[in-house]
Amino acid sequence: MGEQVASYEAGQQAVFDGLKHHFGAQRLGTELTMFENIRKAHPDFYVTCADPSKSDLLGYAKAGHAKIAQETGELFDVTRVYVAPVPRREGTGRLRDNTRFARxxxxxxELEYIIYEVKWTEYMSPFRVYYVLSPRKPGDAETSAATxxxxxACGAWTTELHKEIYVFDDAHWSKDKELWASVQGASWDEVILDPTMKTNLIEDVQGFFDNKNLYKSLAVPxxxxxxxxxxxxxxKTISLKALINALGARADPVPSLYVKSFDACQGPKYSIRSIFSHARVMAPCLLIFEDLDSLVTDKTRSYFLNExxxxxxxDGILMIGSTNHLNSLDPAISKRPSRFDRKYHFKIPNEEERVAYCHFWRKKLVxxxxxxxxxxxxxxxxxxxxGFSFAYMKELFVIALLxxxxxxxxxxxxxxxxxxxxTDSDPVIVDHEPAPVENAPTSDTEEKDNVPEEDGPESKKKRTLPQVDVPEHLQDNRLLKVVKAQLKMLLEEMDNGDGDEAPVKKPADEENEMCGDYAQQMRILARQNARANE
Known part of the structure; x- marks a missing residue:
């Protein structure tokens, strides 16, 4: 028994010595070198290389599907790192091991395995491999059936999501637990949209995953x-969160795959190929492209469309692309049937929707x-x-309540x-971003009729609050006074801006979707937030 233990420990010593020798000289083929070192040190074991991204053995064991323990002793190479809590004032943080060599x-x-975990840097990127050892038995084949x-089993578990969302960024897929947690509170009850549009969007998405057999019976992809x-x-963002949460809560959960960028050292085509290859593995799934107009360029358009x-x-892939600028999308993407053939326009909220949004805040403060x-x-x-967007109204309530x-x-x-x-009777005057709107001018001549003449800076009309009759019992309401003060302050800051606004347009009425210059609104909100935090 003592000789067996000594031989077992000597094997680890030989592997570790071989690793140090390898990195102390010119090295070629680290994976193969380590494979040969381990086979020589453990001649009575099968040795199998495994990719942790495909078979996360440590994660599989820590999830309770196996028992695992790290070998004690001094034959390891580990850097212990402190990980701060997020946000930093919540919790006490934790220690995490950055392992380069461990057993x-x-x-x-009821079967025992030895796992060597080895990590090294190759072409500026870290590379990690598991070497799985299982005992040889007389008459066994060249590979280990037990391994x-x-x-x-581990690969099947690794492929699935476990309170995670797949995120594609920096040319690879990763599982994001924090993003999954951030969508758990999202509910359609908190999404203020036109009721018909909301219903259609939900039915489009849920109906797609409910009707596989219908598509098949109609012989359509x-x-x-x-x-x-x-x-x-x-x-748009809160609707995507509600969709992800609702699909994850189905009896047969539908995974969500979220694409941030196509950037890669190998080029964007490599990323596009990786994205769709993984989506086909995960299907049925929801594949989300954030800011689709900035992702797909002229150089990658054809390759993207081929995928x-x-x-x-x-089959089974529902793609959703978000964009702030529909006109920037190539018609081959936005108008060609069988690609992105259904569009949902998230407009500046009308009065009815703003009333509903105010009721949403009132319910929170009841x-x-x-x-x-x-x-x-x-x-x-x-x-x-x-004329305010939902985001702008949210900031208005936040600042007023603070x-x-x-x-x-x-x-x-x-x-x-x-x-x-x-105080002023003119309706609020805001800048208009070119976008398809209902009742919009149908020609350049009609549009010019809505634009006041400008002889110079002095002729520019100032933005003012609309004239609104307030019931007598609300005239001394503190919240209303604070809201009006914040509105006036924001409008004054818009007028006293840097002078880089677009020409002021005055829509005929609110239904023409009065829309302020969004970039300028965001700059003002940033200043307001900074002031509120002082």
Missing amino acids: WKLTWK DDLLF WKRGLILHGVPGNG VDGLESN ESHLVDFPEDLCVVIAKLSA TIARGGGLEEGVEAEDTKSS
């Missing part, structure tokens, strides 16, 4: 593509004793915020005033 003992189905069974478009801040509807089957938020105040705030919570108010810009109506 593990793994027990699975194959383990790798098969089981694949679809949707485009979510519109100016930023109007619900979308080329010879290879994309138990609060700091804020008096009567139900009929929702209509007043919605009228005052004509002001009240800090005890601020009059000293932060709320002046005593007659709240029956706004």
